[in-house]
Amino acid sequence: MTRVKGFCCNYTIGVDVDALVKEGMVPKGLEIERLPCSGRLEVEQLLDAFTQGADAVFVVGCEPETCHNLTGSRRAAKRVLACKKIISELGMDQGLVEMFFAGRGETEPVIKAARTMAERVSAGHDKGD
DSSP states (O other), rough: OEEEEEEEETTTOOHHHHHHHHHSOOOTEEEEEEEEOOOGGHHHHHHHHHTTTTTTTEEEEEEEGGOTTTSHHHHHHHHHHHHHHHHHHTTTOOEEEEEEEEETOOHHHHHHHHHHHHHHHHHOOOOOO
């Protein structure tokens, strides 16, 4: 089973993830960690998700122009880029970590992000194992 870890700003996701899994709307191996703000996410947390067995990792933050905490999504996007650089240096595919944006309470972008990342793993993005 593909394991995908998502970090979501508390303001973006409006539905319980277990319900989405139960309805078959997202991959079974999806784990979502809600954050008070995506800008609080650190590069180490992204990297730790891989060491804890995730095949792919994504972040969903507020649309930058409507970010509840003003610059949180921009900070998160910069940290995702830093993580991409690190995993590339480790021989991993940069496509296995990605930043997505959603409006307040929108669940569909989170569903799309989870599916996109699971598809990337299935399409043969190499973890470098």
